[in-house]
Amino acid sequence: MQSNLKLARNLMLLSVVAVSSFVLSGCYDIDEAIAWDIAEEFLSANDIYSPSNESFNVAGFASSLAEEMWDEATNSEEATALDGLDIIARMEQADAVSESARALRNLPALGEAIKLRPNDWNYREDAFSIAVAIGDTGVAENSLKASDDLVNEAVAAGGKCFNLRANQLSRRVDSLEQQLGTLSQEDPNYSSLQLAFDISARELSDLYSNPAGNLFCQGK
Amino acid sequence: MATKEKPAIEQGNQEPKKRPGFLRRSCLTCLGVIVLAVLACVVAPFALSRLGVFGQPAEQAYSGAPDPFASASVQNIFEAKQIAGVKVYVMPVTGKTATQAFIILDASNGYQGTSPNAGDDSVFVQVLSDLVNRDRSESLGLERVTVEYRDEEGSRKMAFTIPMHSVTSYVDGVISRDEFFGNAYFDMTDSLGYFGLDAADVLDELGN
Numbered sequence: 001m002q003s004n005l006k007l008a009r010n011l012m013l014l015s016v017v018a019v020s021s022f023v024l025s026g027c028y029d030i031d032e033a034i035a036w037d038i039a040e041e042f043l044s045a046n047d048i049y050s051p052s053n054e055s056f057n058v059a060g061f062a063s064s065l066a067e068e069m070w071d072e073a074t075n076s077e078e079a080t081a082l083d084g085l086d087i088i089a090r091m092e093q094a095d096a097v098s099e100s101a102r103a104l105r106n107l108p109a110l111g112e113a114i115k116l117r118p119n120d121w122n123y124r125e126d127a128f129s130i131a132v133a134i135g136d137t138g139v140a141e142n143s144l145k146a147s148d149d150l151v152n153e154a155v156a157a158g159g160k161c162f163n164l165r166a167n168q169l170s171r172r173v174d175s176l177e178q179q180l181g182t183l184s185q186e187d188p189n190y191s192s193l194q195l196a197f198d199i200s201a202r203e204l205s206d207l208y209s210n211p212a213g214n215l216f217c218q219g220k
Numbered sequence: 221m222a223t224k225e226k227p228a229i230e231q232g233n234q235e236p237k238k239r240p241g242f243l244r245r246s247c248l249t250c251l252g253v254i255v256l257a258v259l260a261c262v263v264a265p266f267a268l269s270r271l272g273v274f275g276q277p278a279e280q281a282y283s284g285a286p287d288p289f290a291s292a293s294v295q296n297i298f299e300a301k302q303i304a305g306v307k308v309y310v311m312p313v314t315g316k317t318a319t320q321a322f323i324i325l326d327a328s329n330g331y332q333g334t335s336p337n338a339g340d341d342s343v344f345v346q347v348l349s350d351l352v353n354r355d356r357s358e359s360l361g362l363e364r365v366t367v368e369y370r371d372e373e374g375s376r377k378m379a380f381t382i383p384m385h386s387v388t389s390y391v392d393g394v395i396s397r398d399e400f401f402g403n404a405y406f407d408m409t410d411s412l413g414y415f416g417l418d419a420a421d422v423l424d425e426l427g428n
Contacts, residue, residue: 039406040401041398041401041404042380042405042406044402045402074275075275075276075277075278076275077364078381078405079275080277080278080281081278081320081364081366081381081405082366082381082407083277084278084281084282084311084322084366085366085376085379087278087279087282088282088309088311088322088324091286091309092307117283118283119283120283120284120285121285154284154312157315158317159312159317160317163287164284164312166289167287167289168285170288171285
């Protein structure tokens with residue numbers, strides 16, 4: 001056990017020494033050096049490592065780990081931001097699913113993206129555009145309502161209505177435009193899709209030209 | 221007058237009730253302490269978080285869709301400098317008007333560094349400066365920047381987060397480079413993995 005701890009210390013010290021030599025040699029990736037600078041400053045500021053005498057403080061290290069666990073348990077702003085990277089990874093996964101579902105106009109497949117990010121209105125907007133393109137008015141109406149509800153919830157929680165509505169409409173326009181670009185003009189649903197696109201694009205344009213007049217955001 | 225005999229059981233023939241033994245009492249006390257500890261460690265933070273005493277979990281904080289305009293604007297900083305493999309997501313934060321930028325530097329997607337040939341961190345500083353300028357001129361509302369490095373396999377290699385006011389102070393020359401880096405919050409558990417160590421193992425060792 002004691003030998004493992006020594007190994008841990010030595011590895012840590014070795015890493016710092018290795019990086020210092022690497023940086024001094026001039027043969028290093030600048031980003032790696034920046035990352036190490038940040039790590040070193042963090043270790044130093046938290047009394048884990050002293051760059052002046054290259055000493056590693058086990059107690060400081062344990063205390064920082066305990067602090068990190070506490071931050072994690074109490075959702076400190078920093079811990080939440082770092083956990084946010086997992087949310088970003090999930091969003092990238094949902095984006096990939098959505099992209100393929102939109103290309104194939106596959107509503108059930110899009111359901112997977114919605115499952116991954118249930119409160120993200122982007123995927124409801126994608127569902128709306130696919131539903132209009134395939135003529136499923138029921139799903140189209142429900143998707144639009146779900147998207148509006150999610151934006152309303154975000155506004156009620158303290159979000160800025162203008163920004164959130166602009167983002168939502170922007171996704172709607174993009175998603176409808178993508179379907180328009182790939183649907184044959186002879187398709188029976190083409191005119192509905194064109195109409196939905198025109199209405200959405202006009203609302204987005206009106207939102208920017210006259211924010212106060214936007215019905216969705218009035219009183220919010 | 222004949223006295224009615226009490227049944228034997230009521231005449232004190234019953235065995236005296238045994239008090240719980242020391243071992244049993246100790247076990248019950250231990251169990252109670254464990255239950256209280258679990259409540260304190262697991263339930264309390266959750267409950268207090270729901271009451272708004274603690275912060276919100278990431279799942280809730282970043283549940284909304286990213287801001288496409290702000291994301292594109294920050295992404296453009298990297299594109300203008302021809303830094304490949306960077307993806308930026310500016311996320312609204314539930315319950316706030318502020319936003320946060322997540323910058324993914326992905327080697328599996330062609331990221332080779334901000335300035336592989338420069339030999340100094342001038343490009344890095346320029347990126348920070350552009351970020352501050354855009355935040356000011358376009359009112360992006362950034363309150364925090366979180367950076368993730370992904371390796372050639374697309375796995376997280378290192379991550380840190382820093383408040384935007386530290387970035388602004390550094391760019392404006394209010395704080396030094398060391399102070400700026402000192403304000404970054406490093407993902408130590410992941411970094412230990414990068415050092416080839418496991419946080420749980422190290423803590424285990426410290427306990428012995």
